[in-house]
Amino acid sequence: MSYIIHNARWYTEEREYNGSLLIQNGRIQAIKTNFSYYRYMKMNVSPFILTPTHTMVDWHFPITGTKAEKELYTRNHYLQKGCTTVLQLLELKYQFELEPTIGNARKSLMNNCVDFVLGLTCPARLITLEFIRKCKKWKIPIIRVQINSKEEIDQIKWSWVKQALYSYPIVFVPQFTKEIEKNRHESMSLYWQNTLNNDKIPFISTPFFQYQVLSIDNLKKIGIYPKRGNFLVGGEVSYNLYDPKLNTKVEDKPMFHYDNHRLLLTSLREKVVKLYDQTYFDETIGEEITIQTPAFFI
Template sequence: MTSYILEHVRMVGGSEPVSILVEKGIISAIRRSFPQYRFMRVDVSPFVMGPTPVFCDLEYPEHLLHQGSMDYYIGKGCTTILTAFQLEYEYRFEENWRGIKETMQSSPLDFIIGMKTTPQKITPGIIRLCRSRRVPVIWVDITGVEALLSVPWGWIKEALNHYPITFVPFFSTEPDTKTREKHLRIWQNTMKSVKIPHIGLPIGQKVPLNGEVLKKIGIHPHRGILSPGREISYNLYLEKDEEDDLLVRDTQLVLKCTMSKGECLFLDGRPIACQRKGEEISIRTPGFFVEPTPYRL
């Protein structure tokens, strides 16, 4: 791959412009300038640059064949999807995991595979299977708290010693507000008491994951960040000023270009057809960068 320098880069949330040295598709260094290098230089001063966001969509594989769904994520500057397969029977773990992986590989987006299941299916054996396939996150249906409380969490904790999977709650059937808060409170207290890596609230769907969630699951620093040693995937935005009132100015960022490991996925308002196939991101150590912290309602 060609080596080059991106100059006059204004980062989202940054203060001073920087230059980015790219070698073989990897960010080698980020500095104020690289005057000693003779590489090709690209001036991106008209734009604001940001990392490509990671979206969560537990239903994404079912919608994969619909071009509208694909265009939605690419149009948001997304290059990576966090999704999950449903586990109903332990003996079908391998079949379900392999099926979603093969489906996701037909997409141009990279992916992280989690698992969603009921409390009754959470056993040390399932944890070992998740570890063998590097499944970094398990969604637990907390619609019924009785089943949640019956899980032998002490044994699960021991099974997590070699691969600290992060547990996330979800509701297969959305309850009323009072019941929802009660169940989430029980979830948080249970996870905290046994010191199991967890996220206290359901993860938003079809929206970018925040930095805390990325760290807890172990996706950071693989995605969602521009830093030396990482691949050069980024979004370029133009600033759009709207003045509805002389005293109020709202600056918006309008996506103009999405680059994913050297290939353009989105340019000037439309997705670009490309030949790249999605790659699975293997999480070696979930939650390596942060300690689990309790959530409070």
């Protein structure tokens, strides 16, 4: 099937785009100002704001829950928010948990209505040469490291980690535990950044928060971009449509922010999964996104 998404205005963070997208066989074949000489059906989206669907961070998905619990969670936390891809951070306490945890998560998440990328959360003591090699084998592009102190950062043999990251540069993000006072988070973030920067280790400076929508910069670091995060020739057709009218009166707003507009429709690979306040759950359309090379586009 061929058609044109006509007169689109779309945003990626602070940048605005205007144009039309030629769609053929479920893929974006071309992006131009217009396709005036084409006689394909045109879907006029000029009354709306168009965005790529969101990629969100989560570590509370009920992997061992019932089918009904998983569906309800997906509807409420993902589909209602225009999210069709989730970075699932699986928690480990010991290295021997790695393979069964990943295997169970993949089985649980495959029968879902959103795509997923698997990452890990683990204590700093697990960051060893052997552990990194296992993560590379399982194509884990990101590790969230639980940090209690600067000493824990120093105890990791980062020079060994750097050697192990050859050909698959896993990115590291900190998780500062409750033992670290709030007023120390900034200094800890700076220490984390300086340490990993000195050893040329791929990293994200600040901790993630639950249900965070990932920026393009972070999508690139993890390797999820360009599969997600923008409309590109050859890419899939997944998008959100927002009402352009603001639902807030706050002054000095950014050019576009999803929280300031009402989400009207979400389409995942041309299948509508949200329309106004209704969500449509199809457990057959979710896929795992395997990251072949993290940070390839940085």
